[in-house]
Amino acid sequence: MSENIKKESYFKNSTKKLLRNKLATIALIILVIELVIIIGAPFFTNYDPAKQSLQERLLPPSLSEQPLEDYQGEPIRDEEGNVKYSKFHLLGTDNFGRDIWTRIIYGGRISLTVGFAAILLGMTVGVMAGLFSAYYPKVDAVVMRIMDIMFSFPGILLAMLIVAMLGTSLRNVTLAISIWSIPTFARLVRGEALSVKQNDYIKAIKSVGAGDLRIIFIHILPNCVAPIVVYSTMRMATAILSIASLSYLGIGAQPPLSEWGTMVAAGRDYMFDAPHMIVVPGVAIIVTMLCFNILGDVLRDILDPNLSDNF
């Protein structure tokens, strides 16, 4: 009973502390707004992210409808000689005349879904590996050497290798990014679990006759949650950047799917004529990453003041 009350107050306390931090609150609000827009994407746009309209290509961001021009700067006219106007494109259009706002919010779906799925998968496997390594020295010898091998690959290269081996698809990108996150989670949890394992209450419950699994999942794992939460949040930022990088290199999301990294890659060719093509998705990536990082930082300070020295 008393344990329950303590847990609740710990959670409440942390939330309070988080909301007291202005920066973290702003980051949280931005992420929530982003999430709402992305989940409800069809309600926030009238366009189809893949629909091309070549006459409306490369329009700059604007608050109103814009007159259409051909490549020589001459206005495009309809049969009656009236100048044709584009539809309303808040953030402009890309090289195929697709609405950039629409592509950003649909692209965010991919970034966030793939990022979230990859972290969840990598976290599950990594946490398991870390817990069991910490508890069984024999497992430790094998599993942690495998993790060491995985550590020796530079992150994005490992992901590229995996995608190259398995073929280009979003599922494989998710897999690649999750595999890449496994070793860090494993090492983090192993270190935490090792120190928890030394505590007297673990020895006590062991002497009472508790099974290994019970000890691992009910008594060690809850004590490792804080670093896991902190690290997952920060890892999310890296994951989003990785998806964008892989897409930028052409091995992530495939056309006609829109994805932030692909949008930056497409915009690169038009950097001088239509800078908004590269700036808009670039800002989307930066803002999202920044929010996750700030949140991670603040969480770390709140959940475990000592942790900051471990990094």
Add this chain to the structure above:
Amino acid sequence: MKKVKKLLVFLLAAVLVFSLTACGGGTTAPVEEPEESEEPEVEETEGEEGEEEVRTDLNMVVQAEPVGFNPLQTNDSASSRINVQMYETLFVRSFDGQSYEPLLAESYSNPDDQTWVIKLKEGIKFHDGTPFNAEAVKYSLERIMDPEYGSARASLMASVESVNALSEYEVEINTKFPDGVMLAKLAHANGAIVSPTAEQGQDIMSEPVGTGPYKFVEFVSGSHVKLESNEEYWDGAPFIKTVQVDIVPEISTAISKLETGESDWFEGITAEHLSRVENMSGVKLISELSGRVTYLGVRANSSKTGSTEVAEVREAISYALDKEGFVATQNGLAIASDSLIGPKVFGYTENSEDYGTGFDMDMAKQIVEENNLADKPIHILASNTSFYPEIAEWTQASLLEAGFETVEIEMMEWGAFLSETKDENRMDLFPLGWSNLTGDGSELVYPNWHSDNIGGGDRSYYQNPDFEAFVEESQMTLDMAERLEALDMANKTIIEDNGVYPIMHSNNVYAYAEDLQNVEMDPGGNFYIKLVTRK
């Protein structure tokens, strides 16, 4: 305290990283400062020619990596651009595209319709010292004819019965039928004469030996090709002594090299970069209509999914493509066309544009719906260079709009694309281009769509007896009026059959440093460094 320590560690790390990058920067620094790095070279030339401060080097930047340096076994423009500097052909197409002039040949005569007697220039030597003579010509041409050799352009010699050396400097070519395109074929870069000793003794794909004004120095895959002048060139040593061709697949970076003066020459500027190059100072931009056609190839046979083997699917695709719309994105660098044979190519007539279906999205939708084609998957294979990714994406969007539910794009690097598109059942659609080196329509339709060349240049596996009869007819006569009609019919047949979707005929667009002179490109897109001088 801990924080101070951390800061110190961070600072130390930062210093280390910066000092490392500084070391790395040492190697790139000279490239960024051309004046400094090129001083020694200028001094060298001063010693040799007594001229002052005239650079005799040429730096080119290209996007696609050459496949190899054997003109008989390669047929991609990236390789041809470099091979024409090292190898020479018997004849060469004039810059206006109207006639063929002797190069390694001295003169020719036709004792009858099916015999060509070619007199060769005397006293020419290959880079390895092998004399250039009738035997070398016979050897090279027979190499192309040999099916086991696997020449990329066996089609060039398909009409040849035999090649005989009449004397040291006289060659006789007997053809199976009167061949109207013989000179054009002998002027084709892939019909170049190679050194027989070198060809037998080494792999000239990587160690090329020709008679041309430039000798091969080195090729570092993914980085650069180096050439040096052939001081014993039969027509006099060229002005430019060293040539470096940098391979930079990414177009923005390639154009930056032109901007900073690291590179003197770049070809293949796409529409979105046009204004950037136009605004550069010290760089000249040339844009002129060429014989180059860009098309969407289709597998009417041996398709990956089987979809495009259905005539209705091909018809729907034809209606769905808004070529005018797409070409408008090319900023005036191309003209939209429904004709495979372009205005700059022999075989184009005033009717040529009328054979296609034209764009009609409603019609496309109707065909898809009436024939229940929506569930037919379509697989597009595209190269990741030039505007091919854009064509692929535009095609995909058009077909999705027309009602096809599954339209996939697979992109790969240029070399892999060229070889994989030859495989059976590999894809349904593939955007590709053909810069017609000869300027003759026969040399477009025969190598790319005649079933003789399936697995070679023919990536479409198109088979239609009527079409093939017209193509053969266009080759088998010396009468130009008859040839024109046959080519027109061939063009009409394949377009009406939706055996290919022509998209546009493009300009040759290239830019070079203003101090270069005599830079000229032939309509086939080749340019000759030996003519170039610097102010």
